[in-house]
Amino acid sequence: MSDTQTLIENRPPSVASLFLERVAATPDAEAYRYPVPAAAGSGPDEWKSLSWAQAAQRVYAIAAGLVELGVHAEERVALASSTRVEWILADLGIMCAGAATTTVYPQTNAEESAFILSDSESKVLVAEDAAQLAKARESRAELPELRHVVVIDATGVEPDAADPDGWLLTLEDLEARGAAYLEKNPEVVKERVGAIDKDQLATLIYTSGTTGRPKGVRLPHDNWSYMAKAIASTGLVGQDDVQYLWLPLAHVFGKVLTSGQIEVGHVTAVDGRVDKIIENLPVVQPTYMAAVPRIFEKVYNGVAAKARAGGAAKYKIFQWAAGVAREYAKVSQDNFRRTGVASVPFALSSKHKVADALVYSKLREAFGGRLRACVSGSAALAPEIGYFFAGAGVHILEGYGLTESSAASFVNPGEAYRTGTVGKPLPGTEVRIADDGEILLRGPGIMEGYHGLPDKTAEVLESDGWFHTGDIGELSVDGYLRITDRKKDLIKTSGGKYIAPAEVEGQFKAVCPYVSNILVHGADRNFCTALIALDEPAILEWAKENGLEGKTYADVVAAPATVRLVEGYVAELNQGLQRWQTIKKFKLLPRDLDIEHGELTPSLKLKRPVVERQYKGLLDEMYAGTREG
Template sequence: MTEKKLPIDNRPPSVAHLFQERVEATPDREAFRYPVPTAGGSDEWHSYTWAEAASRVHAIAAGLMALGVRAEERVAIAAATRVDWILADLGIMCAGAATTTVYPQTTADETAYVLSDSGSRVLIAEDAKQLAKVRERRAGLPDLAHVVVIEAADAVSVDGDPDGWVLSLSDLAERGAAYLEQHPDCVKGAIAAQQPDQLATLIYTSGTTGRPKGVRLSQDTWSYMGHAIEAISMLYPDDVQYLWLPLSHVFGKVLLSGHVKIGHSMAVDGRVDKIVENLPVVRPTVVCGVPRIYERVHNGAAMRAKAGGALRARIFGWASDVAKEYGRVSQENLRRTGRTSVPATLRARHTVADRLVYSKLRELFGGRVRALVSGSAALPPDIGYFFEGAGLPILEGYGLTESAAASFLNPGAANRTGTVGKAFPGLEVRIGDDGEILLRGPGIMQGYHGLPEQTAEVLEPDGWFHTGDIGELSDDGYLRITDRKKDLFKTSVGKYVAPTEIEGRFKAVCPYVSTMLVVGPGRKFCGALIGLDKAAITSWAEQNGLPGDYAKIVADERTIALVDGYVQELNSGLQPWQTVKKFRLLPRELDVEHGDLTPSLKLKRPVVEREFVGLIESMYE
């Protein structure tokens, strides 16, 4: 009897192979949609077929070869999410080189650090702003032979570049076309030569503490991810996926592997302020995001309802409760009986609420979404149940940069809110004696670039990776994350506290919160720093005759009393040692620009605690 092979076992060695297979299989199907600004200020959406994309990708790959880039040498990309990022990334990998990701928001010093640490030979920069970061530090980057600028009008033609260090992306493609004429099989040869363990990507962790580390991910990692995403039926060939996530982050990057393997259409626009405008135009079937986006959608809908008067606010509040109950009951029944049936009275209330509220919410997403995917941070369960009940199920997943982002995902037909779903095929998982989640499989990193000691701290010789997260596995394989191992703390009375669990619960009850940071290690009780959503709290202040800027609003006793009500609601569902006895409102929103959040919107706890140490100490005086 022969052993049955999983779909992931028959994978090619690299993403470049996947791309080649995709282009040959569906050359005339739409691969990408992307916006092009018009003279009137609006956008027109253009497309690339897979064949058209391949022509551009091969020209970029050959252009890099013409610049002297060879197998596994690093080529960095510093740009926002756009179709050019994806074409450049595919070009790099088709040339056999490796992509180094650089967040466009990164400071000049940190950009120089990443380029130097990675030994990048070429930087593909979005515009003059990104070029300026390295131009002034060129002397300290001896390995950086060229900078290729995507939006090159100002950066190249105005500044000039007599020694050829800077060229435009169009120039690179022209060099590639000429190189292909002389070496017509160069790209095919580079693809054929690629091996599974060859370096494909250096993704630098966004650094919640200290300098970022370069995570080494192989060609086989991305090939595996493409096949695994297909195997779990996360996406289908007829899907239209809307991509706005930063591609410098592993969550955005892994979606490219699934796209190439499955061959669906992807609409690409990284401008976060355009999401609401784009969704009804693109009409996607799948959208991936981070919890903060879904929280803002929910809270924004609640604020609009309140602005419409007391009746609309009551209707939305009622519909929100119905959605959460419907989502919870239907999932519980599915687990117990295998059917998503709900009591007739709940179904009747849900039908009315759908007509009044949920249908309008679905239209905001374009009217065709069959699934939303959430990752990068914990999704508050009440937010998940609300969207489930509203007909927009959020499939929460889990992974790390070190595991190529995607390790677990909730199955669409059996979504279980409050968990991150089941392991991807081919991935092994076990829970350590201390509750830590350990993973082993094709998606795990090779190690940290140039950091063998730090690699050995998390990666065992037999391949088991220590995630640093605490979790629980159900009997049927669903994983629940309870906290970060390093974030757990013990109060002075000897009780352990999981801060992220408390923070997630608060986001579900308070529509005005942006960020909550629970503190209290070694203290008698838990305190919290609370940042409010500027738009939401300003709208509330205007409705309640409380003028002024954000700092004045959060300092007002009426605002403090408002938030205190939600804190008490939170505390009513917590154990005594978990309750938040005191809190302080932050004088500003936490954001990426101030260094409080990573570009993927993760909280930098040590940074925030240092900056607002005075507020923390005031709670314990």
């Protein structure tokens, strides 16, 4: 048996056990960094640290506090908060109490939050602030199971005469009660952790369905314990790493990163404020971070727009450097695949050195200057954007997984990574491609099933453990997976041609530096069209230089000059497509797509049915007067 197999097969039953082991092994090492926001206008945030022992003190107090509130094994404790250090401490406290975390996105509206709390039968809700508390109060009559709400940040929280006695407390109160309970029962946390069975429920994550109610995905303790060991076995991260964690922890991608960190023992800097990423990176100076493709697209568009704003000469240098980066990445990856050495010809290497001094080094500095690698997941990254970053020395390792597979089923291996693929399966995970191209997975990361929905579970999970992902893909001879599209998203035109819209959308994002979101439409139509939303800062910067200064975003996208600008990029895109894939018409949207209107998931994935429903009028307009069928 290999060392990797031994590591994975000898895993403990839970991440709670791993946490106790980590605290015992490196109590004084730094575990978490977190910002304390400065008062408005008083300078930058102050970053503070917790050692593993300090984190444990708070985790055990939270766990004991929940026990004191009467929370039993596998009972659900909901967590409605943005990404912050208290989210991690609360989640670990819930697991160390033997209970299970129900994750709730802070953006979820009151009605859907009430559904999740009710469906999960959550006994306690840990709410971030007054806004999350307000949702629980609004739905209290529908939630007889909800016995307590614990508020992390009590700023602006007012008492309510309608609150039952003891219903509302702060996280500080809970920890104080837990600390007092631990004095009388010092072994309670170890006893609770010791009693956890690997098949016991650890987490209930509700998928943000594009239609109907979200489904609760049941992930037992063993899923996370396996993930922690499997991530460590890849060798991609080590104890000296510093991770910057901003992803939503209510999402499986963010959550799995907390498990891997506990096993490896590196530092994690936690701050979920997306608007602070650019400011935080030079402060945190991470060696690795995970992100979704939208972040890399925004950085790429921002760099391109800045170069364009610097004048024609500067923009020409950027375009040349971007071309060199892509060529360098393709050639070096191709050579590594064939020979095991990422070599490039001397002439290309010389050009790359010049481009590095002019462009790439500044880009790496913007990421903090120490970044070894980024992991990208949740959606496909356009290969041309991936090659650009790879050539610029920001190595993006694409990975793949679903909520139902505990997030990390595939990841690109270190320097052997291949842009445009999601890499190889994690040790212990099996993959096969069905006759219709669907990717099937089996292994210790696969969910137990959907909460209270045996029929829905049976639709995707076979009795022998194979899980139907709903994604279409191809495996290379040496085991690298390429995702081509969602099975249900494939478009079949009225002429019978199949189109993978995500592929076309990705290519457009690599061509047009002003795009924020794009939806390609064409199912049962005789040609393809697109709805395009532009990136507000980038297009307003362009507008300043093109006689549209001072105009609103809506006015700018409606201007004929903007339409002509995008027309040029659509024409450039079409040159590289098959005839039936080409975009014949497009409409610019009056605003960007967002989470608030339900058009994007919290991990910034496009909800196609929602967008197509919302903009049906614009789509129909593009086909008006044409003969369909």
